[in-house]
Amino acid sequence: MVKLVLMHKADSIYEDEPDVVYDFPRRYLKAVHEAVGDWVVYYEPVKAGPRGYFAVAKIQRVIPKPGVEGRFLALIEPGSFLPFDATVPRLVGGRPLEQTLTEADGSPKKGGSVQLAVRRLPESDFARIVDLGLPQDLEQLEATRYEPAIADRQEKAMRDASVPFERPVVERLTRRPFRDVAFRRKVREAYGYRCAMSGLRLRNGGGRPEVQAAHIRPVEHQGSDSVRNGLALSGTLHWMFDRGLITVADDCTTILVSRNKVPSDVVARLIRPEGSLLTPEDPRDAPHPANLKWHRENVFGQVTGDAPIDWS
Numbered sequence: 001m002v003k004l005v006l007m008h009k010a011d012s013i014y015e016d017e018p019d020v021v022y023d024f025p026r027r028y029l030k031a032v033h034e035a036v037g038d039w040v041v042y043y044e045p046v047k048a049g050p051r052g053y054f055a056v057a058k059i060q061r062v063i064p065k066p067g068v069e070g071r072f073l074a075l076i077e078p079g080s081f082l083p084f085d086a087t088v089p090r091l092v093g094g095r096p097l098e099q100t101l102t103e104a105d106g107s108p109k110k111g112g113s114v115q116l117a118v119r120r121l122p123e124s125d126f127a128r129i130v131d132l133g134l135p136q137d138l139e140q141l142e143a144t145r146y147e148p149a150i151a152d153r154q155e156k157a158m159r160d161a162s163v164p165f166e167r168p169v170v171e172r173l174t175r176r177p178f179r180d181v182a183f184r185r186k187v188r189e190a191y192g193y194r195c196a197m198s199g200l201r202l203r204n205g206g207g208r209p210e211v212q213a214a215h216i217r218p219v220e221h222q223g224s225d226s227v228r229n230g231l232a233l234s235g236t237l238h239w240m241f242d243r244g245l246i247t248v249a250d251d252c253t254t255i256l257v258s259r260n261k262v263p264s265d266v267v268a269r270l271i272r273p274e275g276s277l278l279t280p281e282d283p284r285d286a287p288h289p290a291n292l293k294w295h296r297e298n299v300f301g302q303v304t305g306d307a308p309i310d311w312s
Helices: 026-034 123-133 138-143 148-160 169-174 176-190 235-243 264-270 289-298
Strands: 003-007 021-025 039-044 052-064 071-076 082-088 118-121 212-215 230-233 246-248 255-257
Touching: 021 026, 026 052, 026 071, 026 118, 039 123, 052 123, 082 123, 082 176, 118 123, 123 169, 138 176, 169 176, 176 212, 176 230, 212 235, 230 235, 235 246, 235 264, 246 289
Parallel strands: 003 039
Antiparallel strands: 003 118, 021 071, 039 052, 052 071, 052 082, 212 230, 246 255
16 A cells, blocks of 8 residues: 545536545556545645645545546545644755655655656655644644633643653544544634524634534534534534534525424524524635435434424
8 A cells, every 4th residue: 555645626627525435547547546545635736725735535445437538536544534723834944845756855846756647655754744734733723713721731731751652643543532533623713603594603701602513414424624524603502413403504604493393483583584504714624515415305494302402
């Protein structure tokens, strides 16, 4: 197995969905086959935007692209895709993060391998890029983000420790608590810490955002940790969304309510008067239509339990 860098452009002729599938031509087939079962890093080329390295995922298998000669699809392992907490620049201190893109004097190479859409990635380069995009102390950073006193105590404890513990990169990428923190941070940030259905942006006395990150298609049902599979919702609306009391229509904007289960006065108190979803400023972070469709077809209207809901 081998790790790879996969180039991705949002407006490419290739039909990529980074958390689902990667579309590529025959010239890269050997390299992608070698990477089956291993991790890849997604990279946005200079001409497409400023992001640089922006996510990781794991290739599950490779198949020919139906109906298209000479094209293939790398299917992404469900639940493996994870966006970086912060995008990683192409150069750090003027030097590339990939050994194969670096001249002997440390300067960036030009042309040749730089232009490849699929590049083999040494383990050390992979670890360095992931450490920059998903710091190993991300859970601690989030837990102490709005509690300076706790952060100061934990920082002192780490300084006093003789050998700080470091989790291996792959172990970190597969730990559910770590992934939940990374997902929550990206989704809430994408929506400006505002609830997508109520429009409210609430913070507690310490400045901690009250909005939560909801998976549209749950991880246990092969949903991904992509921002496009998330909604920033208040606690109550998150609960209602998971229970199938509310969803989003196929126009990806209109909020649908199970009217026979949710009283009108409750709707009026909780949902924006326009009845439409607030979407992220970056359209690349907007909910994916396929995820919303899954929620409508598999969750909406499927409230379980015989006891009536007390809305008082």
